[in-house]
């Protein structure tokens with residue numbers, strides 16, 4: 001039975017983009033709680049955007065070395081928030097809020113993903129992003145051959161994905177999910193409905209193609 005690759009679109013800042021992302025078929029939407037990011041939103045803004053989400057579309061809160069009080073405020077404002085840690089957080093910091101979480105791995109030459117995975121046995125998934133300056137959202141693809149054939153937990157493929165390369169990414173990596181930000185934007189934090197639809201359609205196309213079992 002073929003797997004339905006889940007789709008996360010990250011860095012939402014506008015109501016119209018939230019609605020268009022849901023209409024395109026996104027399974028999760030990311031809100032960036034990192035002040036240095038051009039896609040940063042306040043907790044109140046993210047809560048208002050998250051209230052637009054229908055059932056079964058997950059709001060994801062993205063943090064980079066945030067204070068526990070910041071994370072707690074976001075969790076209180078968005079009860080269904082899934083956490084994504086994209087900084088230098090250790091296991092204790094990821095587990096402290098008591099919420100399901102994704103841990104981002106910044107992939108680059110020599111990065112030992114299996115060792116990294118062992119440090120976060122409670123992660124719901126590892127989000128594999130390129131090692132870029134500023135922690136993330138850089139629109140850069142990493143070398144997918146760095147990903148081991150079998151991983152101890154679900155993987156979210158991220159980093160420089162767009163409607164043109166995501167089919168290749170799904171077919172080569174067979175991730176649980178894909179994650180995109182820059183590749184569906186017309187400006188930092190400004191998403192494009194046509195690009196988001198094209199991205200989701202491409203993922204469905206990849207899922208529909210016959211494939212050999214990964215690994």
Ligand SMILES: O=C(O)c1ccccc1NCC(=O)[C@H](O)[C@H](O)COP(=O)(O)O
Pocket residue numbers: 010011030032034037038039062064086129134135136137138139140158159160161179180181182183
């Ligand atoms: O999006 C940001 O601005 C950002 C800033 C700092 C840390 C992480 C950030 N985004 C994380 C994401 O989940 C992005 O989707 C991921 O980095 C991929 O981004 P892109 O390569 O632009 O698709």
